[in-house]
Structures are given as structure tokens and as C-alpha cells.
Amino acid sequence: MSPSSSFSSLPVDIVLEILARVPKRYHPTLSCVSKNFCLLLRSPEIHKIRSLRRRDSLFICFLATTNKGQVPHWFTLRRAENNPRENHFVSIDLTFPCQTEQQPCVVALGPELFFICGSVYPSSTMWVLDSRTGTFRQGPSSRAARIYLSVGVVGSKVYVMGVYRSDDEINVESFDVKTQTWELAHVPEDQDWWRSAAATVSLNRKVCVPRFSDNAIKCYDTRDGSCESLDCPTKGEFLCRTGACVMNNVLYVYYARFGLMWFDSEMRLWRVVNGLTHLNNRRSVAVAEYYGKLAFLWEEEVGVSGETKEVWCRMIALERSEGEVRGIAEAPQLLGSVPRWYRLQYCLSVSD
Template identity: 40%
Template sequence: MMMRCDLKRNKLCKRMSTTAKEAPSWSFSSLPDDIILNVIARVPRRYHPILSCVSKKLQSLVRSSELQITRSLRGKENRFYVGFREKYPSSYHWFTFTESHHHLASIRFPSFLLKSYSTTPVMVGTDIYIVGGSRNMWILDTRSGKLRQGPKSPVFRHGAAVGLVNDKIYIFGGTCPQSCYHDIKAQAFDLNTQTWQLAPNPSMQVNSKNNSVVTPALGRKIYVMAGTDVIVYDTRDGTCDEIIRAEDFNCKTICVVDNVLYMYYHDVGLMWYESKAKEWRVVHGLKFKGYSSSIKMAEYNGKLAFLWHSVNKGEVWCSMIALYGSSNVAIRGLVEWSDRLLSDVPFSYDMKDFMVCTDYYK
């Protein structure tokens, strides 16, 4: 009886082993698209670039309109924030708009922050981190409108660059009025532990004019507009590279989409940087050229949100540009939509900031 049971057990084990070998390997990408979209819709936007590296299918779904529809059905709607500084009287004004409502709506901004607010705000989820100008850090919850004060930074640096890489906010470069801390040129705020720590000092002098942008969590590098050129700061070791602007064209804004650097040049239009050949090339298919107004750009779901303020006409417009092609050959742009967001903008308004919040709950 015992031998018969052992034989049955051995046959069962062999059958299970054979079935396991014959069973197809399972992967997340093999699930139906609607299930994958429902899972991705619950993942914070800042982790989407990492998902895009897993497979071409996930990359396509992350950038698809179906994901935006799924997010909206779950009560999520992406929001854009535009900041203006008014010269006379000295004040700051914030506006917001959404994908479904292309019209700027005014929102409150704490007036007492104006004196300490001198660097680019950083959007993390639904919170806006305001750092620089002093050791103070303020955090604005965009859902509730409540403002709270974060831990003070160890060292105050004037005219520093600010960028977000993964779960850390980096402040580096500029000048330090405190002589005893002159050798500390970079620091980072850990969003997980809510603590400050020293970061690798940049290998070259970095003076920012509040125009800094970061690659979406992948390259661990921050691109800083320093004068007329771009300095690339590697957060791992502080190594800095310099990207020379194209000829003598006037450029005031930069943006990084899928690890490709874009600049808007007044005399040429939108251009991209071919890193291997180290040359600037025109983005084909667009007519954005000759704008003398203020320009801002932001990465949005693998696309480029192009915002411009026509001072003479008192209007603010936004265009959503999809980018196609290869970063080794050529890139084309296609305008998916373009709308006037606001009219009758006072002449004294100067557009300062443009941010995208893609984890907003209604």
C-alpha cells in the first residue's frame, strides 16, 4: 500500500513538473490593456518614465490618450500652473487650467512669500515646493490651498539652480553670502525622509537665472540655463558638462522630453540637441518662429507643452506638441491642440513659471 502511494505521488509530481515547463511565462505586459491602464492610472506620474523603460508596450500605454481617459474616470485630471510677476505694484499671480478646460483661472498665492521666492518652484505630485531666496522652504498643497513650512536648508545660496531627480530636490550653484559655508555648493532635500543632506559639488561654476529643468527621473541630470549656454549637472558625482547654444540665436527657455534637450530660438523656432554629433537641429513640421513674446515649455506625458505670452496683444496661448522621429536622425513636431487661455493680460505682467501637475484629484 505504501509503495502504491509513493508511485502515485511520483507520477503526480512528474505531471506537475511537466505542466509547469509547458506553461507559458507570465508577465505584466501580457495582461489585457484595460487592466494595465487601470494599474498605471494609480501610479504617480513621476514614475511613468521608469515604466516606459520596461517595454515598448508599456511606453505606448503610458503616453496614450486612453490612460488620460482612465485617470479622468478615476477622478484625476491633469492641471497646468502658470505664474506671473507683476512689476507695479510688486506682486505675484498664479493661474491654472486643465486638459478639458483651456482657460486660465486665477488662484490664490500667499503674498508674503514674494520676497523669499526667487527660484523655480518644484512640482512633486500635488505639492509645490518653493525653495531658494532664503533658507526657508514652503510647501503648497494645490488641492486644499494650504501652505506649510518645511525644514530649513543648511546653507543659503543666492541665484542657485533647482531641480528634481527621483525623490530628491537639488539646490546647487549660485553664490553663498555666508563665508563659513562657501565650500558647500550643493545640497539635496530627501522627500521620503524630509531631511536635508549635502550633495556633490558641481565641477564648474553654475550661475542660474531661475531657468532650470530636469530629465524625468532617468538620467539623474539637471539641465541649467546659465547665461546663454546650458550646464548639465550630474547628481551622482557633481560632474558638469556644457552645451553651447546654436550660433548667436536668442534663447530663453529649455525643456527635456525623453532625454532630448529642446530649446526655443527666436530666429529659428524649436530646436533639439543631437548629443552624439553635438549640434542643434530644427524640429520639422512646426511654424513656431519669430515669437518676440515670453516663452515657457514643460514636458507633459512625453509631449511638449508650449506656452507663450504676447505682451503687445495681452494674450496667453498654449499648444500641445507631440514629438515623433529618432533622436539620432530627425524629429518632427505635430500640434495636437492650440488655444488662447487668457486675454486682456495687464502689460505689467511678466510670465515667470509654468508647471504641470499630473497627480491631481478633483
């Protein structure tokens, strides 16, 4: 009898309890074991168990412009104890160890946040925050200092694209979290695209970067360096793109005009997520996966000349069937208030 069949012979509730204790970064591998494993790992039951155990959280960053430059302010969104529907929005003190670095690129992998320096000045430095303890450690330095970074996560690797000087060719390295080592990666075909600091999303072993200047998304294949463009809903028109994330290998992007959209990779088309027209025309949005649902965050100004603005959130269940995705949004929740001059920068999903 194979290990998978003997494991599946256990009662479903016991299997779910076991799988819920496996770190989420291993779920893609477990999903390949069998179709049953894949269904269980995407089931609402396992997300409920993880929620009760408070295994996941969101790290949310706002940037404030001061005479000292861009100053980050970090918050977390965590489930309340014994209540899978109540979320706590808490300000946290994350003092970045490198005070001279302006706006490092930040990506999440498992329970850790990776701060890649070099957005403004050339750097090979990387800092890693353990979200479970709130402590920083300095990671291994990359082979060379870079600027103009694009950073993405594929599997267990962090990919960093940048140049040594503004007139150099793009250079790519990947950091393997398992071996804690850097290695050279394939150079992207379309080099001009990657000359802008950006954190990215990952889809089908590709690093995908939205670009505001011409309203497009380009994906870099980590396997061979090839690049492809994902045609946007309306070319040549600025659509005020804000939030983007990948859930169950589907890319979701929010457009103020059209609302939440998803990319149909089989038909090569963008489609609107049905049932969410009441969420259109938001101007500052962040999205991320949170216990199997899409956490949809946005800001609302309080009054005409108020000193603060409110931060709101709705959890959205996404159901895909017969060529469409339908969103079912929970009631809106007021998370809290921030100063009016704060700008929403990151919403990163971390999981133990």
C-alpha cells in the same frame, strides 16, 4: 510566472486603466520593468485616460513689477470635465506665506511645488504647495542659508546650489522627498556658472541650466559633480532663449530665431523640430509637458498701446523617428488676457 508577465496577461485596456492610476512620478521606475510597460506608459491611450480623470495640470506664473518689488500672479491650466481637448485657464490665489521673500525659486515634483527661498536674501527656508488642496506647508529647513540659487529636480530629490555669501564657494544640498531630509551633494566643478538664480531642467540624472549672458547650457551631474556644456546652435549670438523642458529624456529648448529645437544626445547636436516653422519668432514663450504633449504658451500684445496682452497655447505632439523629431500642432487656443506689464516666469507641470 513573474509578476510582470502575469500582469501583462491581462487585457490591454485593463492594464492601461491600472497604469493610469499610478502617480506619474513612478512612471520612470515602471518603465524599467519591461519594454511593453515603457511603450504603454508613453502611449496616447494612457494620456487620454489620465486626461479624462484630470490627473495633470500646469501652474503658470507671471511676475508684475510694483513699488513693493516683484509680485507673482498664478494661473492653472486644467482639462475640462469630459473633454480631453478643452483647457481652462484660471487665475488662482496663491498667497506665499513668507511675505519678505522676493522671487523664490520654484520647481515641481509630482503634485507638489517647492518654493526655495534665498534668491535675494540668504535663507534656508522651503515651502511646499500641495496642488491638490492649494495649501502651503513649511518644509524642513536646509542645513545653511544660501543666496544665488540654482534649483533642479532629479528623481525624487530637489537639488539646491548656492553660496553663503557672494564670495563663497558653491554649496550643494539635496532634499529627498521620500525621507523628507536634506543631505550634502557633490560640488560642481565649474562653480562660477551656478552663481545666478534659476530654475532648471533635468536630463539623464543631470541638472541643466541655460545662461543668457553667453548663450549656453551647462549640465551638472548629481552623481559626481562633473559638468559639461551643450554647445548652442550659434555661439556668440543672443538667441532670445525662453522655454525649456524635458520629455521622454529629450531636452527641448525654444529659440526665437530657429523655433523649437531638441538636443540629439547621441550625435551631440541641436536639431530643429520639423513641422513647426509657423511658431518661430515668438518673444515670450513657456513650454511644459501636458498629457504626453508639449504645451507651447506665448504672449501677444493687443494693439500698440493696449493695457493687456493675450496668452495663447498650442498642444504639440512630438514624434521621433530615424534621427528626427516632427511636431504636430493642434489649433491655437486663446487662454485669456493679462495686464501688459506681466512677465511670464514659470510654466510647471504637476501630476497626481
